[in-house]
Amino acid sequence: MSERDGEIRREERHGVTVEGRYRTGRGVPKDIRVLDLSEHGCRFYDKFGSLTAGTRISIRIGPIGPIIAVVRWSQGQTVGVEFDDPIYGPVLDHIRSQLAGEG
Numbered sequence: 001m002s003e004r005d006g007e008i009r010r011e012e013r014h015g016v017t018v019e020g021r022y023r024t025g026r027g028v029p030k031d032i033r034v035l036d037l038s039e040h041g042c043r044f045y046d047k048f049g050s051l052t053a054g055t056r057i058s059i060r061i062g063p064i065g066p067i068i069a070v071v072r073w074s075q076g077q078t079v080g081v082e083f084d085d086p087i088y089g090p091v092l093d094h095i096r097s098q099l100a101g102e103g
Helices: 089-099
Strands: 014-023 030-037 041-045 056-061 064-075 078-083
Touching: 014 089, 030 056, 030 089, 041 056, 041 064, 064 089
Parallel strands: none
Antiparallel strands: 014 030, 014 056, 030 041, 041 078, 056 064, 064 078
16 A cells, blocks of 8 residues: 555555546546556646546546446646446456557
């Protein structure tokens, strides 16, 4: 486990660069770039920078999804979310090896 700002992580996040999209409710999907990923969450760059902690979203990471998540933090245009249900290990491996450049 690693620690950041007093938070203990469940597992290591893997540096990736993969295009994705999110939407809030029935809103218009917004393009994002996923920067790191674990089974339980991810960090992404959102050029709109409008998400706040507690916001529920659905997210697609490449062709994977929708994945339901909640925003845990945001700093400017960088957002951290926690997935409602973990990404299955082989799916995470597929994203890392086939869809993303290791970062």
